[in-house]
Amino acid sequence: MLLGDGDGFVRCACGHRHWGLYGAAGLLLSDPDRGVLLQRRAWWTHHGGTWALPGGAIRSGESPAQAATREAEEEAAIDPAAVRVTATSTEEHVTWRYTTVLATVGAQVRPKEVSRETAELRWVAPDDVPALRLHRDFAAAWPRLRAQLERRLVLVVDAANVVGSRPDGWWRDRAAAAVRLRDRLGALVHIDVPGSHIPVPDADDWCWRPRVLLVVEGRAAGIEPHEDVEVVAARTDGDTAIVDETRRVRTQRPRDHVVVVTADRELRERVRGEGADVLGPSTLLHLLDSQVR
Known part of the structure; x- marks a missing residue:
């Protein structure tokens, strides 16, 4: 041979x-x-x-x-x-x-x-x-x-909160800033390098490729989805949409691990009440900066 x-x-x-x-x-x-x-x-x-x-x-x-x-x-x-x-x-x-x-x-x-x-x-x-x-x-x-067959990682991203966490001129064009974040998040579904991922409880030896939900509102609500990122336009306010999406995922697939990315204290407590974990914008942006290619 x-x-x-x-x-x-x-x-x-x-x-x-x-x-x-x-x-x-x-x-x-x-x-x-x-x-x-x-x-x-x-x-x-x-x-x-x-x-x-x-x-x-x-x-x-x-x-x-x-x-x-x-x-x-x-x-x-x-x-x-x-x-x-x-x-x-x-x-x-x-x-x-x-x-x-x-x-x-x-x-x-x-x-x-x-x-x-x-x-x-x-x-x-x-x-x-x-x-x-x-x-x-x-x-x-x-x-x-x-033990991991039926588990998925779902990342729900508070677009306005993450974009607003860095003073890079995002306020000049909020929709364009949301598009840049959307495109960067798309790289998360191609990670397979240990240590460059978002950990999942009881499965930290796995490198997870998340399903990404980007929740947008206001002027950014009209942006298109990415091939690897789902875009959810808030019908009222972004916080309510994020809680609703978290609840929907947890109801449809209880074994999925949901992580919400936001620095908003009240929102963090609300999604924890729905069974989600939380991640700060700086942690996500550091991951995108240093690990994602």
């Missing part, structure tokens, strides 16, 4: 052989109606005959999310455009690392075996996964992965 960029075994400090010169990544794709997508490895592969995630070696210069979605396309014919990455989690083995890429289906996907490495693909209900003959490492990680 002709080896490609990144292909090859590494014997790491833990004493095991791992595939991937630059590490490896797997796609944990979930569908609310079908379960999680698992791959049974061909008999001749490393740990052949066991079930695990579609995935493989990371190429040089490739992010774990890019590697996982590329491998899923090569092995299971899954269009990367139909995959919505929500979080990544990396297991460090001193001299090697494996990243699980958590994702949901953003469009209809019909997986099929298109690689010699894939013996079978199957949607499996999460509760039924332990009954399969699992890859050793996947079996050990499954309880931790299972």
Whole structure:
């Protein structure tokens, strides 16, 4: 077999052989109606005959999310455009690392075996996964992965409060300032670098890509949504819209972790009453300044 960029075994400090010169990544794709997508490895592969995630070696210069979605396309014919990455989690083995890429289906996907490495693909209900003959490492990680399957991070941003926290001339054109913030927030959904993310309780070892809701009011209420940012125009005042959005998300998906970005003390207490956490504008802007590329 002709080896490609990144292909090859590494014997790491833990004493095991791992595939991937630059590490490896797997796609944990979930569908609310079908379960999680698992791959049974061909008999001749490393740990052949066991079930695990579609995935493989990371190429040089490739992010774990890019590697996982590329491998899923090569092995299971899954269009990367139909995959919505929500979080990544990396297991460090001193001299090697494996990243699980958590994702949901953003469009209809019909997986099929298109690689010699894939013996079978199957949607499996999460509760039924332990009954399969699992890859050793996947079996050990499954309880931790299972706990995050239905969780998402939702970031609700008080646009007026965040824009107003820096004296950069925003008052000359409030709508343009809101557009600049909107475009910068779009980069948050492409983060997969540990330490450059907004933490989620009980899952701080995951790097979350949030669903971003930007709440605007007044002169900024007419701005258009971004590809990766939803824009919510307040019908009355911004504070009420933020509380309403927080309540709506918490009602529809109780397991989602909602973080509201605002420095307004009264609003912070109101959204905490709805089950949300809060983040100051300076913390968000520092993240955008120093971590987001």
